[in-house]
Amino acid sequence: MNTSWTVANTQFELHRYPPNQHDKSLQAWDSSDDLVVQHVLDTYQHTLPLPDILVYDDLFGAISLALNNFPLSCVVDSYVSKMAIEYNHEHNSKVSPTVHNSLEKPSAASIVVVKLTKNLAYLEHQLQAINQYQENCDIIATGKTTLVTTSVMKLFERYFDDVSSSLAKKKSRLIFAKKQHKKLVDDANLLKPKFEAKWPEQNLVLRSHANVFSKDQIDIGGRFLADHLPLLTKQDNNFTVIDLGCGNGLLGLCYLQQNKERIKELIADEASPQNLNFKMIFADESHMAINSVQQNVEINANELINVCNFSQDDCLSQQPDNSADLILCNPPFHQQNTITTHITEQMIKQSAMVLKSNGVILLVANKHLAYQKMLKDTFGGFTVLSSNSKFVIYMCQHKNVNKG
Numbered sequence: 001m002n003t004s005w006t007v008a009n010t011q012f013e014l015h016r017y018p019p020n021q022h023d024k025s026l027q028a029w030d031s032s033d034d035l036v037v038q039h040v041l042d043t044y045q046h047t048l049p050l051p052d053i054l055v056y057d058d059l060f061g062a063i064s065l066a067l068n069n070f071p072l073s074c075v076v077d078s079y080v081s082k083m084a085i086e087y088n089h090e091h092n093s094k095v096s097p098t099v100h101n102s103l104e105k106p107s108a109a110s111i112v113v114v115k116l117t118k119n120l121a122y123l124e125h126q127l128q129a130i131n132q133y134q135e136n137c138d139i140i141a142t143g144k145t146t147l148v149t150t151s152v153m154k155l156f157e158r159y160f161d162d163v164s165s166s167l168a169k170k171k172s173r174l175i176f177a178k179k180q181h182k183k184l185v186d187d188a189n190l191l192k193p194k195f196e197a198k199w200p201e202q203n204l205v206l207r208s209h210a211n212v213f214s215k216d217q218i219d220i221g222g223r224f225l226a227d228h229l230p231l232l233t234k235q236d237n238n239f240t241v242i243d244l245g246c247g248n249g250l251l252g253l254c255y256l257q258q259n260k261e262r263i264k265e266l267i268a269d270e271a272s273p274q275n276l277n278f279k280m281i282f283a284d285e286s287h288m289a290i291n292s293v294q295q296n297v298e299i300n301a302n303e304l305i306n307v308c309n310f311s312q313d314d315c316l317s318q319q320p321d322n323s324a325d326l327i328l329c330n331p332p333f334h335q336q337n338t339i340t341t342h343i344t345e346q347m348i349k350q351s352a353m354v355l356k357s358n359g360v361i362l363l364v365a366n367k368h369l370a371y372q373k374m375l376k377d378t379f380g381g382f383t384v385l386s387s388n389s390k391f392v393i394y395m396c397q398h399k400n401v402n403k404g
Contacts, residue, residue, distance in 0.1 A: 002027045007037050007066050012092050016060055017084030018314065018346070028060035028088070031170035036113055036142035037066040039166075039174060044070075044111065054109035054134070055097075056126050061085035063113060068094045073109070075129075077102035077122070077211045079285040079312045101287040102126075102211065103191055105133050112179075116143025116152065121195070121210040124155055128185045131159040141175040148173045159184060193292050197248075202226065202257055206248045206296050209288035213247040213332070222247075222330045224391045225364040226254040230326070232262040232278075239266070239278050242354070244316065244329040244347055246282040249293035251328040252308075256280060256301045263304060280304075281319070283311045315343070316350040327351045327361040345374055352378050355398035363394045 005014045005028075014028040044051055053072045058064045059081050064074050065088055074097050076082050082099045089096040100106040102125070112130050117123050130139060139160060145168045153175070156163045160177035167173070193207040195215040208215035214222070229251070232239065243252030256263065266277040282293045290312045297308050311318060329351070331344040348371070351361045361379075365371050367390060375382040379396035386393045 005029050005062065007034050008041050010066070012062075012065055012088075014060065014062055014065065014088055015084075015091065017080050017087055019087070028084070029062035030144070030172070032115070032142040032144055032172035033062040033066070035166075035169055035172045035174060036140055037063060039140065040067060040070075040111070040113070051110040052108065053111045053113060054106055055113045055115070056130075057081070057115040057117060058085060058113075059115065061088040063115065064097050065089055065092060065094060068097075073098040073100065073107040075100045075102060075106050075126075077287050079287070080314050083314060103209070103287060103291055105187075109134060110137050112137050112139045114139065114141040116141050116147040116175075118147065119211060120151060120155065121215070123152065125190070125210040127155055127159045129190055130179060132183050132185050132187065132190060134179050137179045139175075139177040139179060141177075142172065145171050145173050148175060193295060199223070199250075202254055204250070204253055204257070204300055206250060206253075206292075207299065208248040208292045211286055211288040212292050213289070214250075215248065219247075219250065219330065221364045221366070221391050222250045224386075224388065225328065225330060225362060225393055226251055228362070228386050228393055229255050229258055229328070230360075230362075232259045232266075234262075236262075236325070237266065237277050239326075240281065240324045241279070241326045241328065242281045242283055242316070242319070242324050244283050244327050244351065245331055246284045246293055247286075247289050247330075249282055249296045251330065252280055252282050252293070253296060253300050255328065256297075256304050256308075260301070260304065263307065267307060278307050279309060280307055281309045281311060281324075283313050283316060283319070285312065285314055287312055315346045316354050319350075319354045321353050322356050324351075324354045325356055325359050327355060327359070329361060329363045331363065331365065341369075341371075341374075344369075344371060348374050348378050352398055357398060359398045361394075361396050361398075363396075364391055365394070366390060367392050 003013055003015055005012045016028045050070050053070045055063050055074045058074050061084050086096045156177050161180045163177045165175050193209050195208045197206045197217050199218045263278050290310050294310050297305050331347050375396050383395045385395040
């Protein structure tokens with residue numbers, strides 16, 4: 001993996017996160033990072049005092065690291081991006097900037113840099129936040145030429161003035177705009193999930209923020225696994241379930257709905273939420289996902305909210321070993337815009353660490369994704385619980401696997 005990045009005659013050591021990924025073809029920056037960094041330096045580095053910069057979606061910290069001489073802060077939705085920014089700044093002996101989550105009011109800035117995303121709903125949320133929270137400022141968006149579309153330009157024109165774009169350079173382009181006119185959105189709209197999906201058969205209403213997977217429909221892979229969830233038995237006490245990569249909480253909420261009466265029996269005699277016989281953990285790296293699932297538990301299973309924990313995490317990095325009885329997982333096969341299997345591999349390996357002896361993971365995947373070797377190498381084998389024309393559900397039980 002190429003980790004040596006030179007921009008504006010300065011060399012940095014830059015890693016994707018987590019470091020030491022197997023795919024050597026991936027790197028932590030692209031030509032759109034070079035383009036925007038060079039433009040900002042050429043335009044503003046001799047301005048005194050140096051202007052405050054706010055960077056949206058600096059995926060692995062490339063932009064903020066290269067512009068570290070400016071007073072700068074970042075906004076990210078991804079916990080992995082936050083960790084990457086901190087890791088790469090420390091690795092290059094630089095002070096990490098303040099990193100805001102995607103739903104909080106960020107620092108004021110006179111220059112706002114936006115790393116473009118394929119997710120137009122999420123991009124619009126970012127533009128709305130700039131429109132709401134920033135006063136007069138210059139906006140510079142950067143991305144591959146394929147991302148600078150007519151729809152994207154219209155979004156910028158909806159919220160800002162003087163919108164234009166640069167010529168392409170190394171297959172990347174910049175969009176320029178100015179925030180001058182009055183605010184078009186308010187705090188309440190920014191903080192409220194705007195998307196909804198209903199599953200009447202499961203009595204579920206799922207509301208989601210813009211950067212949540214399958215935000216406006218019930219994911220068909222998740223639906224398939226939800227139809228094959230196990231039931232709690234009378235022998236299941238002190239039982240912990242993790243919805244890993246939970247998104248809007250589909251799998252965990254289905255489990256709560258299907259086992260509601262047994263869960264109520266387990267917790268009926270408990271005096272406090274800190275000493276429960278049942279625990280449901282929703283884990284995801286997206287702040288918008290965790291915020292969405294918190295609201296969805298309140299909507300769909302409010303009487304069980306005390307048994308629920310919500311964890312923004314890099315897979316299961318914050319969960320203790322030997323702590324879970326059941327893990328439900330519908331893993332992603334991409335990191336931001338890059339197709340990769342390392343996230344699923346990390347989920348599988350960390351699940352083996354976190355599961356108790358005889359604990360079980362249920363994982364649903366597209367049939368074309370070859371996870372069998374990962375599961376066999378990690379758990380010693382697997383069972384196909386069910387399959388259809390598109391998906392397969394794998395079941396693995398943690399035995400006496402070496403956790404070293």
